[in-house]
Amino acid sequence: xxxxxxxxxxxxxxxxxxxxxxxxxxxxxxxxxxxxxxxxxxxxxxxxxxxxxxxxxxxxxxxxxxxxxxxxxxxxxxxxxxxxxxxxxxxxxxxxxxxxxxxxxxxxxxxxxxxxxxxxxxxxxxxxxxxxxxxxxxxxxxxxxxxxxxxxxxxxxxxxxxxxxxxxxxxxxxxxxxxxxxxxxxxxxxxxxxxxxxxxxxxxxxxxxxxxxxxxxxxxxxxxxxxxxxxxxxxxxxxxxxxxxxxxxxxxxxxxxxxxxxxxxxxxxxxxxxxxxxxxxxxxxxxxxxxxxxxxxxxxxxxxxxxxxxxxxx
Amino acid sequence: xxxxxxxxxxxxxxxxxxxxxxxxxxxxxxxxxxxxxxxxxxxxxxxxxxxxxxxxxxxxxxxxxxxxxxxxxxxxxxxxxxxxxxxxxxxxxxxxxxxxxxxxxxxxxxxxxxxxxxxxxxxxxxxxxxxxxxxxxxxxxxxxxxxxxxxxxxxxxxxxxxxxxxxxxxxxxxxxxxxxxxxxxxxxxxxxxxxxxxxxxxxxxxxxxxxxxxxxxxxxxxxxxxxxxxxxxxxxxxxxxxxxxxxxxxxxxxxxxxxxxxxxxxxxxxxxxxxxxxxxxxxxxxxxxxxxxxxxxxxxxxxxxxxxxxxxxxxxxxxxxxxxxxxxxxxxxxxxxxxxxxxxxxxxxxxxxxxxxxxxxxxxxxxxxxxxxxxxxxxxxxxxxxxxxxxxxxxxxxxxxxxxxxxxxxxxxxxxxxxxxxxxxx
Numbered sequence: 211x212x213x214x215x216x217x218x219x220x221x222x223x224x225x226x227x228x229x230x231x232x233x234x235x236x237x238x239x240x241x242x243x244x245x246x247x248x249x250x251x252x253x254x255x256x257x258x259x260x261x262x263x264x265x266x267x268x269x270x271x272x273x274x275x276x277x278x279x280x281x282x283x284x285x286x287x288x289x290x291x292x293x294x295x296x297x298x299x300x301x302x303x304x305x306x307x308x309x310x311x312x313x314x315x316x317x318x319x320x321x322x323x324x325x326x327x328x329x330x331x332x333x334x335x336x337x338x339x340x341x342x343x344x345x346x347x348x349x350x351x352x353x354x355x356x357x358x359x360x361x362x363x364x365x366x367x368x369x370x371x372x373x374x375x376x377x378x379x380x381x382x383x384x385x386x387x388x389x390x391x392x393x394x395x396x397x398x399x400x401x402x403x404x405x406x407x408x409x410x411x412x413x414x415x416x417x418x419x420x421x422x423x424x425x426x427x428x429x430x431x432x433x434x435x436x437x438x439x440x441x442x443x444x445x446x447x448x449x450x451x452x453x454x455x456x457x458x459x460x461x462x463x464x465x466x467x468x469x470x471x472x473x474x475x476x477x478x479x480x481x482x483x484x485x486x487x488x489x490x491x492x493x494x495x496x497x498x499x500x501x502x503x504x505x506x507x508x509x510x511x512x513x514x515x516x517x518x519x520x521x522x523x524x
Numbered sequence: 525x526x527x528x529x530x531x532x533x534x535x536x537x538x539x540x541x542x543x544x545x546x547x548x549x550x551x552x553x554x555x556x557x558x559x560x561x562x563x564x565x566x567x568x569x570x571x572x573x574x575x576x577x578x579x580x581x582x583x584x585x586x587x588x589x590x591x592x593x594x595x596x597x598x599x600x601x602x603x604x605x606x607x608x609x610x611x612x613x614x615x616x617x618x619x620x621x622x623x624x625x626x627x628x629x630x631x632x633x634x635x636x637x638x639x640x641x642x643x644x645x646x647x648x649x650x651x652x653x654x655x656x657x658x659x660x661x662x663x664x665x666x667x668x669x670x671x672x673x674x675x676x677x678x679x680x681x682x683x684x685x686x687x688x689x690x691x692x693x694x695x696x697x698x699x700x701x702x703x704x705x706x707x708x709x710x711x712x713x714x715x716x717x718x719x720x721x722x723x724x725x726x727x728x729x730x731x732x733x734x735x736x737x738x739x740x741x742x743x744x745x746x747x748x749x750x751x752x753x754x755x756x757x758x759x760x761x762x763x764x765x766x767x768x769x770x771x772x773x774x775x776x777x778x779x780x781x782x783x784x785x786x787x788x789x790x791x792x793x794x795x796x797x798x799x800x801x802x803x804x805x806x807x808x809x810x811x812x813x814x815x816x817x818x819x820x821x822x823x824x825x826x827x828x829x830x831x832x833x834x835x836x837x838x839x840x841x842x843x844x845x846x847x848x849x850x851x852x853x854x855x856x857x858x859x860x861x862x863x864x865x866x867x868x869x870x871x872x873x874x875x876x877x878x879x880x881x882x883x884x885x886x887x888x889x890x891x892x893x894x895x896x897x898x899x900x901x902x903x904x905x906x907x908x909x910x911x912x913x914x915x916x917x918x919x920x921x922x923x924x925x926x927x928x929x930x931x932x933x934x935x936x937x938x939x940x941x942x943x944x945x946x947x948x949x950x
Contacts, residue, residue, distance in 0.1 A: 362792060
């Protein structure tokens with residue numbers, strides 16, 4: 211009896227083991243299937259993303275031109291950065307742009323979404339008009355704004371002169387503060403439509419019933435916005451703020467095409483400085499080192515934002 | 525098992541089709557070429573002609589393609605400011621064009637990388653005779669006793685003036701020309717005369733105060749003053765001469781004789797908004813196309829001690845490539861362009877073959893025959909591998925001096941320091 215049970219128990223155990231083996235194999239098989247489906251992406255990701263990131267770091271520790279021999283110099287490129295006034299200027303320019311552009315784009319995008327969401331007459335047209343600029347390439351967008359802002363032959367000064375507001379010239383692209391404003395206006399016009407669409411999707415997810423309930427309680431429009439709309443949009447808001455500040459950190463095309471980073475270097479952002487160091491001055495080592503600093507700054511910035519905005523949600 | 529096989533085959537298909545994209549494209553291209561004509565050679569040709577001379581080159585390329593059934597050249601015109609960045613990067617990754625324009629002053633950056641073909645052996649095959657070219661231009665293309673480039677033209681900064689406005693201000697002589705006698709002092713006086721006597725919306729002087737123009741003008745004035753630029757491995761532009769040249773320019777801006785923040789100097793002069801303009805010879809063809817614009821063109825007058833001017837020369841190089849046929853075709857093309865210099869001269873450039881300079885086609889052109897003499901006064905830029913980087917520094921600083929509160933002294937001090945850095949990093 212005892213023996214039998216032993217055998218039985220053994221049997222059960224074996225069965226269980228076999229079962230778990232089968233299970234393991236199943237899991238392994240499912241995993242393998244998943245991995246095989248992922249394989250094309252993983253391969254491309256490794257080749258075009260991970261490899262350059264690693265290689266870029268290695269290059270940032272060396273000196274020498276493209277193609278030629280590279281000499282290992284340790285952290286000396288990073289040390290150079292500490293005393294490079296142009297690096298600090300470009301870093302500040304980039305941070306400045308993030309600080310002025312992110313709130314303006316978020317607020318304007320939200321306002322435009324609210325307007326479109328009110329269901330007024332002609333909404334379809336307005337929605338399309340708000341979104342269309344986003345479909346233009348950056349070079350087309352920049353050409354339009356250069357045509358508007360340039361001195362002597364530009365549209366804006368011409369209009370201002372014809373209605374008698376100004377007498378001479380305003381150098382929209384030639385004075386630092388005005389140049390930043392011009393870049394900001396161009397960027398707003400160009401990208402705010404996309405953020406509007408994100409907000410709009412968020413707005414349309416909010417249940418009508420809440421507003422009805424609020425109406426019953428006698429809430430006014432402001433109270434409804436503050437206590438229903440805004441809290442419901444927190445997820446979208448987090449997304450938009452993070453996406454927008456990452457995009458603003460990558461600023462390059464607008465100043466490059468509109469002001470060339472000028473006057474002088476006063477609107478030159480970090481990415482333009484990296485480009486010039488790498489491809490004009492032929493100094494890929496230093497350019498890579500500056501890229502890594504930008505990467506680090508963006509990581510820290512995104513992390514802080516994420517923590518702050520997520521915390522609120524909890 | 526079935527799932528596993530399915531997954532494997534799906535991902536294999538995806539990978540293969542992705543890899544296939546590139547290979548298939550290339551395969552199709554070359555077989556199509558073979559079908560079209562057994563021996564047609566396709567040449568990619570890059571040029572930096574954004575100053576109004578691009579269309580003349582485009583016409584020349586079209587004419588070449590019509591005359592040569594076995595060679596098809598396709599031209600890509602790239603913004604001057606971006607040109608060398610693109611060309612060097614492409615050449616380094618072996619994706620450069622088959623034939624490209626390079627300024628003589630930039631050859632020293634391009635040739636030592638080993639990415640430019642030496643031309644001596646090929647020259648025999650393509651029937652290129654170096655002795656047909658002007659000697660000093662050929663000299664600039666020789667490195668280690670080998671030819672590396674085919675000279676196309678020479679060009680310089682010159683002066684344009686709007687005859688109607690100068691007439692109005694009484695500044696033309698009996699021949700209807702402007703001849704400055706009395707140096708920079710008189711020139712400034714003449715600009716003031718324009719300001720007082722000609723309509724308010726006409727600027728006495730215009731040239732870009734951004735980008736490369738201030739550098740060319742400064743380089744011209746600095747050379748006229750006897751100043752130097754790079755000596756050996758030393759940046760030496762922060763000299764009394766350099767400061768005087770930049771101060772002269774800054775004063776023109778401060779006295780409202782030369783407007784600030786100009787990026788479209790050509791258009792302003794062309795559309796009759798300015799009386800005087802310093803621009804390259806290549807703007808001639810552009811200005812001639814404007815009906816109703818009557819202008820004169822002459823060398824930059826002697827403003828200081830010497831008559832000197834900034835100048836350079838265009839050459840054609842062959843970025844490294846494997847196919848002997850391509851190389852030969854590219855060289856035939858380059859030599860043909862030089863032979864047709866009389867048409868290229870319509871843009872304003874001075875052809876590189878002396879025989880062309882004496883040809884009727886060239887001599888009967890307006891203005892251009894006089895340009896050949898300007899070349900005697902050209903002060904070429906020093907031969908240094910960091911020249912491009914140093915020039916970039918100047919361009920940046922000078923636009924700041926002219927358009928902001930920065931003084932010429934500050935600007936040149938920073939410029940020299942940054943230039944020295946650029947030289948040392950090279």
